[in-house]
Amino acid sequence: xxxxxxxxxxxxxxxxxxxxxxxxxxxxxxxxxxxxxxxxxxxxxxxxxxxxxxxxxxxxxxxxxxxxxxxxxxxxxxxxxxxxxxxxxxxxxxxxxxxxxxxxxxxxxxxxxxxxxx
Amino acid sequence: xxxxxxxxxxxxxxxxxxxxxxxxxxxxxxxxxxxxxxxxxxxxxxxxxxxxxxxxxxxxxxxxxxxxxxxxxxxxxxxxxxxxxxxxxxxxxxxxxxxxxxxxxxxxxxxxxxxxxxxxxxxxxxxxxxxxxxxxxxxxxxxxxxxxxxxxxxxxxxxxxxxxxxxxxxxxxxxxxxxxxxxxxxxxxxxxxxxxxxxxxxxxxxxxxxxxxxxxxxxxxxxxxxxxxxxxxxxxxxxxxxxxxxxxxxxxxxxxxxxxxxxxxxxxxxxxxxxxxxxx
Numbered sequence: 001x002x003x004x005x006x007x008x009x010x011x012x013x014x015x016x017x018x019x020x021x022x023x024x025x026x027x028x029x030x031x032x033x034x035x036x037x038x039x040x041x042x043x044x045x046x047x048x049x050x051x052x053x054x055x056x057x058x059x060x061x062x063x064x065x066x067x068x069x070x071x072x073x074x075x076x077x078x079x080x081x082x083x084x085x086x087x088x089x090x091x092x093x094x095x096x097x098x099x100x101x102x103x104x105x106x107x108x109x110x111x112x113x114x115x116x117x118x
Numbered sequence: 119x120x121x122x123x124x125x126x127x128x129x130x131x132x133x134x135x136x137x138x139x140x141x142x143x144x145x146x147x148x149x150x151x152x153x154x155x156x157x158x159x160x161x162x163x164x165x166x167x168x169x170x171x172x173x174x175x176x177x178x179x180x181x182x183x184x185x186x187x188x189x190x191x192x193x194x195x196x197x198x199x200x201x202x203x204x205x206x207x208x209x210x211x212x213x214x215x216x217x218x219x220x221x222x223x224x225x226x227x228x229x230x231x232x233x234x235x236x237x238x239x240x241x242x243x244x245x246x247x248x249x250x251x252x253x254x255x256x257x258x259x260x261x262x263x264x265x266x267x268x269x270x271x272x273x274x275x276x277x278x279x280x281x282x283x284x285x286x287x288x289x290x291x292x293x294x295x296x297x298x299x300x301x302x303x304x305x306x307x308x309x310x311x312x313x314x315x316x317x318x319x320x321x322x323x324x325x326x327x328x329x330x331x332x333x334x335x336x337x338x339x340x341x342x343x344x345x346x347x348x349x350x351x352x353x354x355x356x357x358x359x360x361x362x363x364x365x366x367x368x369x370x371x372x373x374x375x376x377x378x379x380x381x382x383x384x385x386x387x388x389x390x391x392x393x394x395x396x397x398x
Contacts, residue, residue: 028147029154047151047173048180051144055184058143074154080147 010095013053016043018062018084018092025066025083028054029074054082062088122156125170132174135181148177198251205251206243210236213384216391223393232387239383245339246376249346249369256353285348286364292341293368296334300375342372 010018020026020034028050035045057063064085068078084092106112129152133145152173159169214236221231345365352361360366389397 028151029158032151032155046176046180047148047155048176048178048183050151051140051148052180052183055140055144077150079150 009098010091011053012043013045013049014057014062015092015095016045017050017053017057018088018095021063021082021084022089022092025081027071027079027081030071031082057088060087061085062091121166122160125156126153129174129177132177132181137184140184198248201251202244202247205247206240209243210239213239213387213391216393220391220393232390235383235387239380242376242380242383245342246373246380249342249373249376252350253346253353253359253369256350257359282348282352282362285344286362289341289345289348289365289368292344293338293372294341296338297368297371297375299334338372342368345369345372 016035016038017031019038020031026034028047032045032050035043054063058065062085063082066081066083068080070078126149130149133141133148136145155169155173156166159166217232217236345362345368348362348365349359349369353359384391387397
């Protein structure tokens with residue numbers, strides 16, 4: 001069932017976090033690194049922003065905590081992982097649809113510098 | 119290694135300032151992330167000071183944001199401010215009406231409406247209610263409440279004020295200079311700086327008769343609001359009004375001062391309100 005949060009546009013931080021978690025569950029540091037990678041280094045999220053957004057996403061059911069486990073690529077400490085929920089995936093899809101529609105409009109109006117034909 | 123442990127300890131302390139629910143849910147994960155970022159910067163031989171500075175700053179901003187977003191605190195604060203403004207406005211409405219009617223009937227054309235007078239009356243009334251309303255509200259709640267667990271807002275201010283000595287020192291530091299000068303004025307104690315406040319050319323606005331009193335009043339209001347918060351906190355935790363005696367004295371003195379200013383202005387301007395010509 002679609003909730004109000006799923007319909008509303010997402011903040012940039014929430015959008016990037018959902019995008020980072022779309023393929024696999026990640027811990028906080030992993031999310032930060034994935035966001036940097038997804039944005040080609042243009043978005044760098046601090047801990048205050050990341051965890052503030054995660055708190056609201058946990059409360060609204062867009063993400064959930066999974067069990068503590070070890071990251072094989074890092075040290076052997078057990079970490080808290082976060083994973084996207086069904087509601088989170090729907091919110092991400094809705095946001096991507098919005099972006100897609102905006103890009104289509106921009107293409108139709110030939111707003112991209114290198115767009116000569118649609 | 120030592121510096122890592124030191125900053126790790128400091129960051130843990132910083133995170134402890136988040137609201138309680140936030141901490142329970144995310145503090146461990148935040149500490150883990152801080153450690154991961156530290157290790158990453160260390161491995162890459164990057165400037166650790168720069169990293170620590172931005173991590174602490176960004177987290178501190180996050181703490182303020184979370185406290186501000188805590189709906190109950192924000193709503194209570196807005197409600198108190200709104201109530202204070204409304205009460206204060208209602209108190210000056212009769213005088214505003216009298217001034218307006220007299221102006222229509224008697225006053226000379228071109229005479230300015232006394233905006234500064236009504237601004238001062240409004241500020242005094244609002245400050246009075248802002249100080250008193252939460253204390254009265256908590257006193258009523260204490261009377262009506264059954265014995266049970268005390269609500270814990272977990273706000274940063276609550277934590278800072280948890281130490282009675284610290285909170286009383288803050289209250290004294292902010293409020294005492296202004297209240298002290300006011301008391302000296304009333305008792306006619308003539309110290310050199312008091313004489314400077316009472317210069318003969320006091321009709322011309324200058325630093326001593328304009329900036330200094332306003333600055334002193336703002337600081338005293340901050341001190342009194344801290345005292346009020348401290349009293350409210352002790353009412354919630356210890357269920358007594360007298361746990362913070364200095365705060366209580368400062369609050370009472372400030373309420374007296376605000377009443378004195380308000381009544382003083384009203385009685386001084388009363389002839390004007392009732393329509394006496396050339397009353398100024």
